[in-house]
Amino acid sequence: MHRVPHSERFALDPLRLAAERGRIVRLCARQVHSAEVAEDLAQETLAIAWRQRHSLKNGDVWQAWLNGIARNVCLRYLRKAGVERERLVTASGDNPATDYEMLVDASVPDLSELLDRDDISRLLDRALDRLPSVAQDLLVDRYIRELPIEEIAARRGVREATAVVQLHRSRQALRRVLTHSEMRTETVALGLIDEGSLLWQETRLWCPDCGMHRLEGFLGFKSPSEGAERNRQLTFSLRCPGCSRHEGAFLFMGHCSELLDGVKGFKPALNRVNRWWSEHTARLIRERSARCLRCGHFPVPVFTVAPESFPWSFYHGRNGLFTECERCRSATAIEIHEIARHLPAAQRFWQSTPRLRTLEPFRVESADGPLLVTRLESVTDSRSLEIALHPETLETVRIVST
DSSP states (O other): OEEEOOOOOOOOOHHHHHTTHHHHHHHHHHHHSOHHHHHHHHHHHHHHHHHTGGGOOOGGGHHHHHHHHHHHHHHHHHHHHTOOOOOEEOSSSSOEEOOGGGGOOTTSOOGGGTTTSHHHHHHHHHHHHTSOHHHHHHHIIIIISOOOHHHHHHHHTSOHHHHHHHHHHHHHHHHHHHHSSTTHHHHHHTTSSOGGGGGOEEEEEEOTTTSSSEEEEEEESSBTTTBTTSOSOOEEEEEOTTTOOSTTSSEEEOSOTTTTTTOOSHHHHHHHHHHHHHHHHHHHHHHSEEOOTTTOOSOEEOEEEOOTTSSOGGGTTOEEEEEEOTTTOOEEEEEHHHHHHTSHHHHHHHHHOSSEEEOOOEEEEETTEEEEEEEEEESSSSOEEEEEEOTTTOOEEEEEEO
């Protein structure tokens, strides 16, 4: 569920976009596992971003907005090409893993891009000295010697998947040293890690969009983005470090003290919030009107196709549930895959399949007419759930479990 911020437009210029090309190529390569294809997808991403630049209203999250475009471009490619992401499982334990790039924690600095700065290099040397020798060797092999993961695994006599997990844990250990010691102030000052990100915790919940990363969470009385001057209303946020980096990339619930009264853990909080969104979404579909989530104004009309007046032009003409309050101008957009994921059958599938991914919805023609289909897939086995919605009413037409 995306809350559309009511703020000034952000000027996105060609030079700023061009500077992101290398990062977007790497992001696409992680999704499609092909450097050559990633180059084309990155170019398509930048072209779409330029065409839709006027839809970006909040300059603070423009890179996350760009990440979202790249992710959708990659998902479209994967669906059309019929490509399945590679799935690797560790030799022991319950830590499923994909290749190394899928396990990169975006909140940890990319060492290969930072070692040429003397001040940062000295800080990283001190941090590495505090790690166990195995973790030191792994990080040095990967980032200083630039060895491929296959060679790192062969040198240690382990499977590649095991080396992937070991390297991931070494990066996490490095992050803990950088952020939970006297190095924390220096780490933030050098721009390695944003101070606001330190308020977030890694949870045991997998991102239901990509299925490749554990969600980071915030549950407390201090807004991660606006500091301690906010009133003491409970805030609950989850975000995926791989899909997007901005607050609310997956979920944001502000001023929810009453809803989450007595809840202390991330999973119970998510379960309660999911139940609320399931009821809220069903009510929007049924009644076609809503109460503004920000100011309480009623009624606010609900559109199943984003009108031209909707604040974000990215959504114009797209199916979903869209509202904009005439009083406070707050807007919300609930996309097709989010509507499908909050149906009772999808919630049960999610509960039984903690690690799933959600493919981008696609349109099909059927005996019942055109349908919008969302597919939820387990990352750990072959189970899936397909949900078909009517594009105009958004009512459920059929659900197929395999």
